[in-house]
Amino acid sequence: MQKGGSKTAGFTNRPLRLESGGMDLASTLFCGQTFAWERRPDGAFAGVAGGRAALCSQEAPGAPLLLAGGDGAPFSQEDRAFWRRYFALDVDWETLLLRFCADENLAACVAHARGVRVLRQPFFDTLLTFILSQNNHIPRIHGLVQRLREGFGPLLPGGLYGFPAAERLAALEVEDLACLRAGFRAKYLLDAARRVASGEVSEQGLAALPDDEARAVLMRIHGVGPKVADCVLLYGLGRQDVVPMDVWMKRAVEALFGGKMPPVAAGSAGIAQQYVFCWARDNLPRGS
DNA sequence: TGCCAGGCATCTA
DNA sequence: TAGATGCATGGC
Numbered sequence: 520m521q522k523g524g525s526k527t528a529g530f531t532n533r534p535l536r537l538e539s540g541g542m543d544l545a546s547t548l549f550c551g552q553t554f555a556w557e558r559r560p561d562g563a564f565a566g567v568a569g570g571r572a573a574l575c576s577q578e579a580p581g582a583p584l585l586l587a588g589g590d591g592a593p594f595s596q597e598d599r600a601f602w603r604r605y606f607a608l609d610v611d612w613e614t615l616l617l618r619f620c621a622d623e624n625l626a627a628c629v630a631h632a633r634g635v636r637v638l639r640q641p642f643f644d645t646l647l648t649f650i651l652s653q654n655n656h657i658p659r660i661h662g663l664v665q666r667l668r669e670g671f672g673p674l675l676p677g678g679l680y681g682f683p684a685a686e687r688l689a690a691l692e693v694e695d696l697a698c699l700r701a702g703f704r705a706k707y708l709l710d711a712a713r714r715v716a717s718g719e720v721s722e723q724g725l726a727a728l729p730d731d732e733a734r735a736v737l738m739r740i741h742g743v744g745p746k747v748a749d750c751v752l753l754y755g756l757g758r759q760d761v762v763p764m765d766v767w768m769k770r771a772v773e774a775l776f777g778g779k780m781p782p783v784a785a786g787s788a789g790i791a792q793q794y795v796f797c798w799a800r801d802n803l804p805r806g807s
Numbered sequence: 808t809g810c811c812a813g814g815c816a817t818c819t820a
Numbered sequence: 821t822a823g824a825t826g827c828a829t830g831g832c
Contacts, residue, residue, distance in 0.1 A: 551813070652812095659831065663829095701828080703816090703829095763813085767813065
């Protein structure tokens with residue numbers, strides 16, 4: 520993105536500047552917690568969240584974020600509040616990281632990925648994404664999410680497609696999703712959409728429940744097990760004390776901590792796991 | 808060309 | 821109730 524006014528195709532309005540609080544934008548967007556962003560040739564990142572599209576760039580890790588929207592209008596206060604919340608810019612990360620660094624091994628993970636932040640993603644977007652992630656490669660998850668958005672999501676200003684609404688998906692049949700090439704996951708998407716569209720599962724309802732009960736409600740959805748439920752709780756509902764243990768995290772925890780995580784500050788175990796994950800992905804050989 | 812992926816549902820003993 | 825197996829597809 521060019522300074523002083525984005526001219527990147529489709530994103531034409533005046534950039535919104537947000538202090539990043541030490542965030543490394545590229546690491547954050549590509550550490551495996553979201554599949555809704557793509558890097559453009561000019562180095563900026565185009566992505567969608569909650570029915571909004573944005574082009575986001577950063578001069579260097581830790582520098583302010585510059586966001587451009589696609590409708591040509593200035594960002595509203597509501598937009599500003601949305602993106603600040605999405606990027607978790609209201610969190611005191613330095614204090615949190617200091618707490619993590621009380622443990623020697625976890626400190627090594629934090630040092631490896633200090634600029635990674637846990638995003639606050641929209642609930643339904645996150646649910647769809649992690650249903651698609653099961654038993655899948657990260658590159659393929661990207662492709663599935665992209666086909667889902669482009670096939671069934673709304674066209675947003677800037678030329679990107681948002682995630683489809685639950686009501687839109689709920690009206691479809693499995694055959695309608697054949698274009699996704701999602702395999703057995705297609706019926707899981709529809710079951711999730713129908714339960715959300717009917718109100719049986721809602722962000723507000725889950726927010727009112729303790730972790731265990733919220734997890735149980737999510738696992739009523741066909742295709743949602745403990746791992747997907749925990750990822751939705753962590754990334755989509757801001758339950759930062761849940762601990763999603765995927766393969767790489769498990770390997771890293773075994774390699775670093777002898778099979779169990781060190782004690783971390785209450786309310787932040789999930790975030791600590793994200794740092795462990797980044798370390799594992801970059802330090803452990805595939806298939807180990 | 809074959810293995811296997813950031814799981815889960817279903818079957819079977 | 822725990823362990824084994826199948827699932828669709830495509831990256832590597």
